[in-house]
Amino acid sequence: MQKVVGLTGGIGSGKTTIANYLVSLGIPVYIADDAGKKVMQQQEITEAIESKFGKNIFENEQLNRSKLAEIVFNNPDQLKELNAIVHPAVKRDYKKWLSEHADFPLLVYESAILFESGSYKDFEYIITVTAPLELRISRVLQRDNTQRKQILKRMDAQWTDEQRISKSDFVIENIDIDLAKDEINKILKIL
Ligand code: ATP
Numbered sequence: 001m002q003k004v005v006g007l008t009g010g011i012g013s014g015k016t017t018i019a020n021y022l023v024s025l026g027i028p029v030y031i032a033d034d035a036g037k038k039v040m041q042q043q044e045i046t047e048a049i050e051s052k053f054g055k056n057i058f059e060n061e062q063l064n065r066s067k068l069a070e071i072v073f074n075n076p077d078q079l080k081e082l083n084a085i086v087h088p089a090v091k092r093d094y095k096k097w098l099s100e101h102a103d104f105p106l107l108v109y110e111s112a113i114l115f116e117s118g119s120y121k122d123f124e125y126i127i128t129v130t131a132p133l134e135l136r137i138s139r140v141l142q143r144d145n146t147q148r149k150q151i152l153k154r155m156d157a158q159w160t161d162e163q164r165i166s167k168s169d170f171v172i173e174n175i176d177i178d179l180a181k182d183e184i185n186k187i188l189k190i191l
Helices: 015-024 032-039 043-053 065-073 076-100 133-143 148-157 161-166 177-190
Strands: 003-009 029-031 106-110 125-130 170-173
Touching: 003 015, 015 029, 015 106, 015 125, 015 177, 029 032, 032 076, 032 106, 043 065, 043 076, 065 076, 125 161, 133 148, 170 177
Parallel strands: 003 106, 003 125, 029 106, 125 170
Antiparallel strands: none
């Protein structure tokens, strides 16, 4: 029987780093955030976004994602409307990906908002990646052109580690990457 495992963690915890390690082991990983970006380039989706949010959201015919994020972040109703456009398209894309990977015994679905979106219910097992808050902040400050205040705002919109851990089957503490990889290897043996 094929197993599909959900992989999540807060901003800067290192879930993409862990996902990359899984891929290096030959395990296919569906990155929900990348899929979201991909479907937002599809014509029918950009048209639907334009008709809801107006032409101003585009610059040189390209969707200005940070402008859109700014709008929906400050307006829950508009976030709902955007999700109603994007989520069904991502679902279709994910179904297609599943059918293309039907022969693999283990697949992983990575999403920062696995719990917040409710999609955790679709998975038999969930792995949460954690790291101390200050370490997560310093990683994101180093990786992105952003400010501490912005990171804290994004953290506020996500579940806490405690909430995620309480609903997870496995927890990987990602401080030292080699130790985190050891943890993953142990989990893979169990799965
Ligand atoms: P986001 O939710 O913001 O996308 P994420 O959980 O996917 O974050 P990553 O992008 O994997 O996190 O990691 C954040 C940054 O920290 C990256 O620059 C990554 O290279 C670095 N990083 C991750 N894990 C470690 C580690 N164990 N040691 C050192 N650096 C790490």
